[in-house]
Amino acid sequence: MENVDLLFFGAHPDDVELSASGTIVKSVADGLRVGMIDLTSGEMGTRGTPQTRKREAQASARILGATFREQLDFGDGALRTGREEELILVDVIRRCRPKLVFTPYPDDRHPDHTRAGRLVTEASFYAGLKALETGLPAHRPQTTIYYLQNYMFPPSFVVDVTKAWKKKMRSIAAFKSQFHDPKSKEPQTFISDPKFLEMIEARGKHFGALIGVEYGEAFVTKQPPRVDDLIGAYGGREV
Ligand SMILES: [Zn+2]
Numbered sequence: 001m002e003n004v005d006l007l008f009f010g011a012h013p014d015d016v017e018l019s020a021s022g023t024i025v026k027s028v029a030d031g032l033r034v035g036m037i038d039l040t041s042g043e044m045g046t047r048g049t050p051q052t053r054k055r056e057a058q059a060s061a062r063i064l065g066a067t068f069r070e071q072l073d074f075g076d077g078a079l080r081t082g083r084e085e086e087l088i089l090v091d092v093i094r095r096c097r098p099k100l101v102f103t104p105y106p107d108d109r110h111p112d113h114t115r116a117g118r119l120v121t122e123a124s125f126y127a128g129l130k131a132l133e134t135g136l137p138a139h140r141p142q143t144t145i146y147y148l149q150n151y152m153f154p155p156s157f158v159v160d161v162t163k164a165w166k167k168k169m170r171s172i173a174a175f176k177s178q179f180h181d182p183k184s185k186e187p188q189t190f191i192s193d194p195k196f197l198e199m200i201e202a203r204g205k206h207f208g209a210l211i212g213v214e215y216g217e218a219f220v221t222k223q224p225p226r227v228d229d230l231i232g233a234y235g236g237r238e239v
Pocket of ligand 1: 012015
């Protein structure tokens with residue numbers, strides 16, 4: 001782990017890829033440093049072993065151009081959110097000193113996503129408390145940004161990821177054990193159905209259409225982003 005501009009958290013390996021990896025590719029292309037943290041290794045998944053998924057996650061991070069990717073062990077399927085886990089995240093944030101933190105929206109179909117969103121939000125705040133001494137200097141990110149998974153909420157902003165889309169889909173395909181593979185003999189799951197990747201594609205097009213581009217990724221923030229160029233912000237769209 002080292003200093004990065006943006007730090008992306010997922011409850012499970014592939015969470016970030018499905019919802020926000022186009023933004024990673026775009027940010028890396030823009031010269032930003034991006035780190036990735038999986039709170040679990042996805043050990044409760046129906047397909048693939050934790051070892052396979054670890055290899056797949058590293059392969060995906062290389063495709064995206066992430067500076068690093070780390071996996072923590074907070075418990076897939078029963079994500080722990082106690083003080084111990086909170087303090088681990090406080091130190092992760094203090095070590096990486098991100099300007100922005102990305103995490104699942106803290107209300108989702110999978111309870112691990114909900115818990116991850118809340119835990120990361122709270123740890124990001126606590127990381128800035130000087131009186132909370134952990135041996136590392138305090139650091140508070142500018143804000144926590146939520147990516148959308150199963151439940152949809154009105155986006156606060158949409159990132160144009162048109163140029164990043166191919167790499168995003170390649171990073172998802174790196175999780176060979178999880179998604180559609182006609183040769184796989186493992187049991188079929190919700191996400192290994194070919195329709196799932198079609199849905200990701202459709203969602204990217206839908207969010208893109210909202211801002212007048214081919215592909216987009218949508219995010220929610222509790223506080224709105226500042227807009228410096230109003231005309232540019234609505235470029236490419238007509239009422
Ligand atoms: Zn997940």
